Every structure is written in C-alpha cells, then in structure tokens.
C-alpha cells in the first residue's frame with residue numbers, strides 16, 4: 187500500500203467541487219473578479235476563527251510578510267530577527283523591504299525560535315523587528331517573546347504561513363495577539379486556495395487600514411506608496427468554501443498525530459513533545475533522526491516503498507548560498523537541520539496507513 191504526502195482527491199471531494207464551481211460561475215457571470223463578496227465573507231469568518239479583529243486578504247504569504255514589515259516601517263538600515271529553521275520566504279521578505287536578516291537560534295526539542303537566543307541577539311544587533319515562525323504548525327513560545335519584545339520596543343511579525351488553526355494555548359488561537367500575523371494559502375497548506383493567496387491578521391484598526399492601502403497601490407492615502415497584492419475573488423471563493431471544513435479537518439489531523447505518536451514509540455524516530463498534540467495545526471508531522479545519514483537512508487527506503495516523506499528543512503537559512511553573508515546565532519539550528527523527516531500527514535490517513543508507514547520504518551531499522 188502506498189501512502190502519499192498530500193491527498194487532494196479527498197480534500198476536493200465532489201460536494202466541495204460542485205459548490206466551488208457554482209460560486210466561480212457566479213463570479214464569471216457577475217464580472218466581479220477582484221476583491222468581491224467572498225473576500226469580505228472570508229475575511230470576517232477567518233478573523234473570527236483566529237480570534238482577531240481584522241483579516242486582510244493579500245496575494246500570497248510572502249507579500250503578507252513584506253506588507254507587515256512595510257506597515258511597521260521596517261526598511262533599509264534595520265535588522266530583523268529570523269529563526270534559523272524556516273522556509274526561505276521569511277528571510278526573503280526581510281531582504282525585499284531592504285532590511286537585514288539576523289539569525290536567531292531555535293529550541294532543540296521543537297525547532298521553534300528560542301527566546302533566550304532572541305535576547306542575546308537583540309543585545310548585540312539592536313533589532314527593529316522579529317519574525318517568530320509557527321513552523322510545521324507548532325506555536326512558537328509567544329508569551330516569552332511578546333513579553334521581551336514589548337519591553338524592548340521590538341515589532342513582532344508572526345509568520346503563521348503553516349499555522350491555520352494552531353493554538354498558542356487552550357482557547358487562544360494564533361491571531362489572538364497584538365502582533366501582525368501573516369498566513370499563506372498556498373495549495374499545500376491546511377487551508378488553501380486553487381493558486382496563491384495569503385492574509386494578515388491584526389487587532390489594530392489603524393494597522394488594518396495601512397494594510398488595505400498598501401495592498402492596493404497605496405490608494406486611499408496620497409502619502410503612501412503601495413503595491414498590487416489584491417486577492418482574486420475566485421481564490422477567495424475557494425477559501426471561503428474550504429472554511430466550512432477546516433476545523434473538522436484540523437481535528438482529523440490531530441487524531442492522525444496521536445496515532446503516529448503511539449505507533450512510533452520505541453522506534454529511533456523522535457516525535458514532538460505531547461503538549462503539541464492539542465495545540466498544533468499538524469500541517470506537517472516532523473520527526474527527528476539521530477544523523478543526517480540515517481534520515482537520508484530512511485527517506486530513500488520509504489520513498490522506494492511508495493511512502494511520501496520530505497526532509498523539511500535540509501539546511502538552516504545561513505546555509506543557503508544566497509544568505510551566507512548574514513550573521514546571528516544558529517548553532518542548535520545547524521544540529522537540527524537535515525535530521526528532520528516529515529511523514530505523510532493529511533486529515534484522511536487511517537490506522538492502516540499509519541501502520542504501513544511505521545512497519546516500513548521498523549523494517550528499515552531491523553536491517554540498518
């Protein structure tokens with residue numbers, strides 16, 4: 187039995203497709219292609235789901251990060267803290283606004299931004315902003331980060347590209363915060379468009395107004411230049427339709443994570459701490475191996491058996507050739523990167539699927 191990494195067939199089931207097609211046909215008939223009624227409906231309901239006051243749709247998750255930095259007036263001459271383990275786009279956004287990324291180390295047990303490293307890096311580099319990333323769908327330790335940043339006047343942009351439905355703590359979803367929080371709705375995300383889309387959440391009405399001006403060529407404020415980062419109406423219609431099932435599907439991901447946690451006990455794969463079972467959106471199911479070599483060999487074995495898996499992330503950002511001139515702290519990130527193997531994670535995996543994955547893992551270790 188093969189187990190694939192994504193499952194678009196079950197996600198885009200017949201009833202969902204019928205509903206979306208009807209909505210897209212209406213959009214075509216009404217010639218309302220950009221920023222239509224589904225944009226407004228989605229913004230209202232996603233803000234409610236994440237307990238934020240304002241949701242502003244934009245064209246993609248990288249634009250969302252850049253616009254958030256623009257709104258906080260981060261630009262040339264400024265330094266921005268970025269965790270050593272994240273997708274390239276987090277640092278790319280910093281460079282695109284003309285600022286400089288400074289690496290902040292991660293916590294050994296989960297790969298999330300380390301508040302103690304943040305303090306050391308800020309003392310040395312005087313950061314204007316920091317971008318904690320809720321990587322894999324796990325909540326970064328925001329209580330400690332917020333407390334420190336508030337005292338120091340550091341702006342916080344939370345990169346929640348992978349965290350639709352993640353909770354900081356019980357009853358407090360990512361979004362329930364004073365910061366600017368950005369999401370990507372790229373097709374592989376838990377909540378996803380049929381192309382690119384993203385959004386920014388904020389509690390603050392003034393900041394929300396600035397995002398609205400910035401995403402639409404600076405219209406509405408002569409003093410401000412903006413860009414085009416509007417979200418297409420068709421993408422908003424897809425997102426709004428998917429909102430109906432996101433909480434159910436995130437709950438199913440949790441059940442899958444529980445099954446993995448149980449099944450992996452006693453194997454050499456290190457699963458994430460139990461406290462994340464209820465908090466994470468389980469966008470990915472990352473495990474840690476003892477060495478890069480074992481991770482690589484296990485990955486090849488699983489792929490040969492038809493089991494999808496990915497090594498997110500093989501390198502720290504400082505190890506990316508285009509980013510090697512930037513400095514900061516990332517000693518633990520360097521030990522963490524390369525040893526991570528993400529196993530298949532979709533809302534539709536069954537106990538049989540998990541048993542297949544784990545029995546192939548066990549048969550690999552029986553021979554190696």
Ligand SMILES: Cc1ncc(COP(=O)(O)O)c(C=O)c1O
Pocket residue numbers: 246247248249272273275276319321345347348369370371372382383384
């Ligand atoms: C952590 C993180 N930040 C930013 C992005 C960028 O989002 P997008 O591809 O929608 O621009 C992604 C996308 O995968 C991501 O995973």
